[in-house]
Amino acid sequence: GENVEQHPSTLSVQEGDSAVIKCTYSDSASNYFPWYKQELGKRPQLIIDIRSNVGEKKDQRIAVTLNKTAKHFSLHITETQPEDSAVYFCAASIRGSQGNLIFGKGTKLSVKP
Amino acid sequence: SQTIHQWPATLVQPVGSPLSLECTVEGTSNPNLYWYRQAAGRGLQLLFYSIGIDQISSEVPQNLSASRPQDRQFILSSKKLLLSDSGFYLCAWSLTRNTGELFFGEGSRLTVL
Numbered sequence: 100g101e102n103v104e105q106h107p108s109t110l111s112v113q114e115g116d117s118a119v120i121k122c123t124y125s126d127s128a129s130n131y132f133p134w135y136k137q138e139l140g141k142r143p144q145l146i147i148d149i150r151s152n153v154g155e156k157k158d159q160r161i162a163v164t165l166n167k168t169a170k171h172f173s174l175h176i177t178e179t180q181p182e183d184s185a186v187y188f189c190a191a192s193i194r195g196s197q198g199n200l201i202f203g204k205g206t207k208l209s210v211k212p
Numbered sequence: 213s214q215t216i217h218q219w220p221a222t223l224v225q226p227v228g229s230p231l232s233l234e235c236t237v238e239g240t241s242n243p244n245l246y247w248y249r250q251a252a253g254r255g256l257q258l259l260f261y262s263i264g265i266d267q268i269s270s271e272v273p274q275n276l277s278a279s280r281p282q283d284r285q286f287i288l289s290s291k292k293l294l295l296s297d298s299g300f301y302l303c304a305w306s307l308t309r310n311t312g313e314l315f316f317g318e319g320s321r322l323t324v325l
Binding site: 105133135141142143144145148188190199200201202203204205 | 246254255256257258261302313314316317318319
């Protein structure tokens with residue numbers, strides 16, 4: 100089955116700096132890679148996703164890159180703000196199945212003002 | 213629009229007592245339904261998923277069970293709670309076909325003493 104590794108487990112940056120979170124996956128058949136953000140005490144919410152037919156996707160200050168050959172994908176947040184502080188989860192799944200996602204263990208991002 | 217509700221939000225139970233967490237989805241039909249557990253440092257662990265009424269699959273061996281008596285109702289249960297059952301439980305739903313995006317409920321924090 101799929102296994103997703105996520106690094107680092109904690110990340111602290113200064114406001115305005117960039118943050119990068121990296122994930123690797125094991126199943127080469129995986130073709131859908133979402134990222135979820137979970138603020139303290141709240142539910143996880145999708146912030147961006149990428150499918151295997153593209154290598155990069157951007158949405159304002161957030162971008163995700165995918166390297167299918169190496170089986171890794173990364174979340175990039177530029178110009179970080181205090182409200183970016185949260186736990187971020189990467190995940191991988193095979194679309195067209197029941198849609199089960201396998202999550203990484205999460206990265207706690209702290210943005211210091 | 214679709215909404216998902218789960219309850220209770222918090223629960224403190226003694227070891228050996230029963231458990232029932234309930235989740236309902238509104239605004240869609242025949243959703244995939246999921247129960248995840250979030251323990252500190254372990255990310256989001258998939259416990260059960262369901263593709264239809266009375267169709268439940270378990271991802272990990274455990275002390276818990278799940279049932280889906282109606283199309284948009286998903287229940288997580290235990291006959292006798294263990295200390296290790298403590299955690300944050302999240303119900304989620306997704307569309308049946310060709311999408312991996314999960315929509316999470318507000319979560320239920322269970323403390324077993």
